[in-house]
Amino acid sequence: MEVGQFLWPTVILCLVVLGLLPGFALRLIVRLYPKHHPRRSELVAELYVVPYKDRLLFVAQHLELAISEGLPARFRTRPDVPPTPRASVCSTDGFRGPQVCSIVGITYRQLDYWARTDLLRPSISEARRNGTQRRYSYRDLLECKVIKRLLDAGVSLRSARRAMEVLRSSRAEVATANLGSAGASRL
Amino acid sequence: MRTTHALLQVALALMGSPERRHWGYDLMKRSGVRSGVLYPILQRMLREGWLRDGWEDPAEIVEPRPPRRYYELTSKGCKELGGVISEAHTDPRFVPLLAPIEGIPAWR
Numbered sequence: 001m002e003v004g005q006f007l008w009p010t011v012i013l014c015l016v017v018l019g020l021l022p023g024f025a026l027r028l029i030v031r032l033y034p035k036h037h038p039r040r041s042e043l044v045a046e047l048y049v050v051p052y053k054d055r056l057l058f059v060a061q062h063l064e065l066a067i068s069e070g071l072p073a074r075f076r077t078r079p080d081v082p083p084t085p086r087a088s089v090c091s092t093d094g095f096r097g098p099q100v101c102s103i104v105g106i107t108y109r110q111l112d113y114w115a116r117t118d119l120l121r122p123s124i125s126e127a128r129r130n131g132t133q134r135r136y137s138y139r140d141l142l143e144c145k146v147i148k149r150l151l152d153a154g155v156s157l158r159s160a161r162r163a164m165e166v167l168r169s170s171r172a173e174v175a176t177a178n179l180g181s182a183g184a185s186r187l
Numbered sequence: 188m189r190t191t192h193a194l195l196q197v198a199l200a201l202m203g204s205p206e207r208r209h210w211g212y213d214l215m216k217r218s219g220v221r222s223g224v225l226y227p228i229l230q231r232m233l234r235e236g237w238l239r240d241g242w243e244d245p246a247e248i249v250e251p252r253p254p255r256r257y258y259e260l261t262s263k264g265c266k267e268l269g270g271v272i273s274e275a276h277t278d279p280r281f282v283p284l285l286a287p288i289e290g291i292p293a294w295r
Binding site: 038039041042043044045046048049050058061062064065068069116117118157158161 | 210211212213215221222223226227230241242244245246250252253254255256
């Protein structure tokens with residue numbers, strides 16, 4: 001069996017995948033980055049503004065980027081965050097993302113999206129780079145619960161965003177808002 | 188940060204309009220630096236505090252696409268990058284790179 005026999009079909013297949021299905025190819029490529037790495041959504045979002053004729057080159061370039069930046073990030077050790085014991089949920093340095101999710105009952109994807117889009121930023125510490133964790137305060141937790149209640153009641157994310165802005169600017173007590181939103185399902 | 192051709196190209200692209208938000212693909216186009224080099228440079232600038240980043244507000248997007256990440260120069264970044272560019276003017280390595288923007292007086 002000759003190797004050359006597979007060469008051209010392979011090249012053509014690569015061109016078809018990269019050229020005709022750039023979105024698909026790029027979504028596969030960004031998976032080289034570790035989970036929740038901002039580059040995963042950043043690069044895919046950027047593809048939407050690239051003209052069609054440049055997308056082949058764009059995807060090919062990002063394969064290089066993902067290999068040179070994403071893979072090392074994946075294997076980098078995380079020395080500066082000591083593992084927190086699961087029992088100490090209410091530790092002095094706040095709540096971690098997964099804890100917030102399980103307490104409030106939302107998915108990590110939602111929480112991550114809210115943090116990135118400024119709907120709910122962790123007030124104790126932000127995730128600065130890989131390995132550092134977001135830390136949420138008790139107040140954040142209450143706010144998170146309010147947002148969840150609003151969304152459950154059928155309020156759109158945009159309205160919830162506005163509601164939270166009003167809530168924050170009025171410095172109202174979040175705990176009361178929590179009770180209020182529980183009753184006002186037609187907000 | 189060591190001044191390289193790529194860094195200088197990115198610096199020129201950023202400082203071309205220091206006030207506004209910069210986007211990844213747009214920076215690639217304007218600086219002529221490929222993404223494999225550009226993004227690590229942006230990452231370093233973020234770490235140094237020369238840039239700050241953020242995500243578009245999904246409520247403001249008209250087209251059906253996810254929010255994009257933007258980069259903005261901080262005042263520290265403006266100063267540092269201004270320094271990088273004005274130093275590059277004294278470096279013979281960068282003469283061909285700086286020649287086309289000779290007309291812009293701010294960096295002389």
